[in-house]
Amino acid sequence: MHYDHILIRYGELALKGKNKNQFITQLQRNIQQALKHYPDIRVKRSQGRMFIELNGQGPEPIMKQCKKVFGIYSLSLALKVENEESSIKEGALFALTGSPNAKTFKVSVRRVNKGFPIRSQEMNRILGAHLLKNTSIYTVNVHEPDVEIKVEIREKATYIMSTVVRGAGGLPVGTGGKSLLLLSGGIDSPVAGYLMMKRGVQLEMVHFHSPPFTSERAKQKVLDLTKTLTEFGGSINVHLIPFTTLQQEIFKSMPERYAMTIMRRVMLTISEKICHEKNILSLTTGESLGQVASQTLASMNAINEVTNLPVLRPLVALDKEEIITHSKRIGTYDISIRPYEDCCTIFVPKSPATNPKREIIHELEKKVDFTPFMNEAIAKKETIKIVHNVQSDHFDELL
Numbered sequence: 595m596h597y598d599h600i601l602i603r604y605g606e607l608a609l610k611g612k613n614k615n616q617f618i619t620q621l622q623r624n625i626q627q628a629l630k631h632y633p634d635i636r637v638k639r640s641q642g643r644m645f646i647e648l649n650g651q652g653p654e655p656i657m658k659q660c661k662k663v664f665g666i667y668s669l670s671l672a673l674k675v676e677n678e679e680s681s682i683k684e685g686a687l688f689a690l691t692g693s694p695n696a697k698t699f700k701v702s703v704r705r706v707n708k709g710f711p712i713r714s715q716e717m718n719r720i721l722g723a724h725l726l727k728n729t730s731i732y733t734v735n736v737h738e739p740d741v742e743i744k745v746e747i748r749e750k751a752t753y754i755m756s757t758v759v760r761g762a763g764g765l766p767v768g769t770g771g772k773s774l775l776l777l778s779g780g781i782d783s784p785v786a787g788y789l790m791m792k793r794g795v796q797l798e799m800v801h802f803h804s805p806p807f808t809s810e811r812a813k814q815k816v817l818d819l820t821k822t823l824t825e826f827g828g829s830i831n832v833h834l835i836p837f838t839t840l841q842q843e844i845f846k847s848m849p850e851r852y853a854m855t856i857m858r859r860v861m862l863t864i865s866e867k868i869c870h871e872k873n874i875l876s877l878t879t880g881e882s883l884g885q886v887a888s889q890t891l892a893s894m895n896a897i898n899e900v901t902n903l904p905v906l907r908p909l910v911a912l913d914k915e916e917i918i919t920h921s922k923r924i925g926t927y928d929i930s931i932r933p934y935e936d937c938c939t940i941f942v943p944k945s946p947a948t949n950p951k952r953e954i955i956h957e958l959e960k961k962v963d964f965t966p967f968m969n970e971a972i973a974k975k976e977t978i979k980i981v982h983n984v985q986s987d988h989f990d991e992l993l
């Protein structure tokens with residue numbers, strides 16, 4: 595006897611009335627996609643659960659992939675047996691005796707198949723008695739058992755489990771529309787991207803770089819960050835925008851105090867154009883309130899003026915420490931701290947305005963028209979598609 599299935603629970607989805615079916619279909623597709631390196635493995639769904647038949651494949655690598663799929667609430671290794679009292683007894687005994695270090699247990703039967711002749715409570719008693727009779731080291735503890743033997747009696751078969759592992763939670767990527775993430779090489783924006791993916795949002799990236807002031811390795815950093823995020827869902831397009839000329843024009847013609855704000859406005863304007871082109875309905879940034887001079891509410895107000903699209907800022911209320919904790923956990927931290935120059939760190943003004951005024955910006959922007967430079971930058975956009983590659987995964991375990 596051995597565990598031959600993985601049972602998948604998707605808690606939050608149950609709440610989503612009308613869209614439920616679309617969510618479940620997407621989740622099934624995403625799990626199947628995460629397991630694309632196992633062509634023989636199929637994900638099946640039935641009565642509020644999903645099942646993976648292992649077909650002799652070791653469970654650990656499959657579990658590891660599944661633990662990164664948003665929308666999964668928890669997972670269990672399961673033993674499938676026939677809907678017969680004797681088989682269920684045998685299976686429960688296997689599950690209990692295979693639990694390392696357990697001294698106390700509890701049996702929890704769920705009878706999904708109401709056609710099964712023995713009711714859950716009665717079945718709990720029968721199995722508890724069977725386990726006590728056939729072992730000598732275990733006792734029952736219904737409140738704090740070392741191991742809970744879960745038994746799900748379903749339409750065609752019964753599944754027996756002794757462990758429950760937490761899944762990534764959230765919603766399946768692809769059910770929440772698309773957002774364009776402004777991805778720098780820093781710590782924050784990849785975390786912002788991760789959190790949006792967790793809400794079911796599919797990402798594309800835009801990155802502004804300033805060669806030769808920023809190096810190839812700085813660009814590689816952004817591609818590597820994106821690659822890490824693909825571990826949580828499919829493939830992601832990265833749009834690279836050459837920003838050197840624009841930055842030079844801005845810093846040449848605008849007062850130093852306002853150059854940073856105007857540069858951000860230009861970034862957002864270009865990003866919005868990419869959204870229109872790609873049919874994307876929102877932008878995401880890694881901004882966090884008060885973190886630096888350029889991230890005050892006045893600054894956000896001044897920058898945000900150029901676009902009508904929602905600008906999502908999932909980190910807005912987080913402390914730097916919290917952001918760093920996230921970034922270490924999802925595997926982007928070590929990439930983010932590589933010491934290559936970012937376009938914003940090169941042209942950084944000594945004292946940017948912390949309280950920029952829209953009226954002043956309007957006056958300043960009347961003097962120079964950046965549109966031709968923006969159009970040129972967009973025309974020179976380079977797009978790279980990053981596909982999830984299991985072999986190079988480095989994410990280990992969601993806490």
Ligand code: ATP
Binds near residue numbers: 775782802938
């Ligand atoms: P991060 O750690 O994400 O770089 P930060 O704390 O350094 O953020 P800023 O430099 O003020 O903050 O940037 C704020 C946000 O603007 C970033 O989180 C990112 O979304 C966007 N951004 C900054 N620089 C770039 C860039 N070169 N390309 C694309 N987006 C950028």
Ligand code: MG
Binds near residue numbers: 778780938
């Ligand atoms: Mg930065």
